[in-house]
Amino acid sequence: MNCHQCGGTIAIADRFCEECGVDLMKKPHSPSSDNGCPKCGAPASKIDADRYCVECGFRQAILSNDTxxxxxxxxxxxxxxxxxxxxxxxxxxxxxxxxxxxxxxxxxxxxxxxxxxxxxxxxxxxxxxxxxxxxxxxxxxxxxxxxxxxxxxxxxxxxxxxxxxxxxxxxxxxxxxxxxxxxxxxxxxxxxxxxxxxxxxxxxxxxxxxxxxxxxxxxxxxxxxxxxxxxxxxxxxxxxxxxxxxxxxxxxxxxxxxxxxxxxxxxxxxxxxxxxxxxxxxxxxxxxxxxxxxxxxxxxxxxxxxxxxxxxxxxxxxxx
Known part of the structure; x- marks a missing residue:
């Protein structure tokens, strides 16, 4: 299975993603300009237009199984x-x-x-x-x-x-x-x-x-x-x-x-x-x-x- 936030591999029993630290118990959501970095905690102002964190380089991936x-x-x-x-x-x-x-x-x-x-x-x-x-x-x-x-x-x-x-x-x-x-x-x-x-x-x-x-x-x-x-x-x-x-x-x-x-x-x-x-x-x-x-x-x-x-x-x- 994959983390809904970063796409990293997770086990069914995992509580948090080891890659980005996101709480897997929470409903998945698409990153937006209101969200900071889920990995290092930098504020939303540090997330650029391509969803990269300028502090740590982590990219918030939007994953979907819509189709x-x-x-x-x-x-x-x-x-x-x-x-x-x-x-x-x-x-x-x-x-x-x-x-x-x-x-x-x-x-x-x-x-x-x-x-x-x-x-x-x-x-x-x-x-x-x-x-x-x-x-x-x-x-x-x-x-x-x-x-x-x-x-x-x-x-x-x-x-x-x-x-x-x-x-x-x-x-x-x-x-x-x-x-x-x-x-x-x-x-x-x-x-x-x-x-x-x-x-x-x-x-x-x-x-x-x-x-x-x-x-x-x-x-x-x-x-x-x-x-x-x-x-x-x-x-x-x-x-x-x-x-x-x-x-x-x-x-x-x-x-x-x-x-x-x-x-x-x-x-x-x-x-x-x-x-x-x-x-x-x-x-x-x-x-x-x-x-x-x-x-x-x-x-x-x-x-x-x-x-x-x-x-x-x-x-x-x-x-x-």
Missing amino acids: LELQPAPNFAGGSDRGRSHPQNEDAIAIEIVDPDTYIIVVCDGVSSSQHPELASQAAVAAGLNGIKLALDRGTEPASAIELGVAAALAAVSKIPIDPKSSIDPSSTTIVTAIVRNKIATIGWLGDSRAYWLAPTKSLQLTQDDSWMRDAIESGMYTPAEAEASPYAHAIVRWLGADTDDGQPNLTTFAIPSSGYLLLCTDGLWNYAPDPAYLHHLIQQSPAPESQALVRHLIGYANQQGGQDNITVAILVTSD
Whole structure:
């Protein structure tokens, strides 16, 4: 991980950056003319136009994960975008191809009501991906590999330093992850980040949200319309964090039947297009069929609808 102030390498458990001394417990912010040097303490008057301190030579770097694009193969891509309303991107994504034909996807959405949600999602994707890869290297079957990866993600999130006196919840995040091998997708999740199968013949939502709204509807206490209108509609009931009661992921497998698209995303996208058939329609409207173009098209669509949340999308294009 990197310091939000200077870009120096930090460990998840670090309280202060060893390079510049900034307090990592504080919310990241962009340096401005009002800020002095975070390394030597010189006043703002000593910071020049290029953000160099004339006293010690330290440069305040502005780092951002507002927009991220990944494409390890022409048929496999991912992206994350801050959207138009949130001050920072609290989503994170990691995708990788191992062996030559095993695809791994990890998508996380930091819980905004928790401490350091952006660190939670970043820690979870890094530890989750690494845990899955280590498990697969040992010959572990995909479902067990996902369980081990999610356990590693939970451990990493739980180590994020927090203010124990704060009334704000400990750092937490949702997670959805997939391993695709030999046309079988093994999917695990906690929270309301989703996986979809999108195809001309039949499109499906492959995950079921861990949410108050889903529980309320399934219990018969509310109709779908009543639940949707509730202020608790988008509250999640399971997540990854030090305060979680159960970090065991939901698991499902899906045999990929034909050419199509495996899509994993955060609610920054699906809030605007929850229906699988409509998501497939959106993909068909992309100006280009290549995976990165599809990712950009879906993120652009969410921003056009208002971009009220961070938007993260991963797509694997499959063929017969």
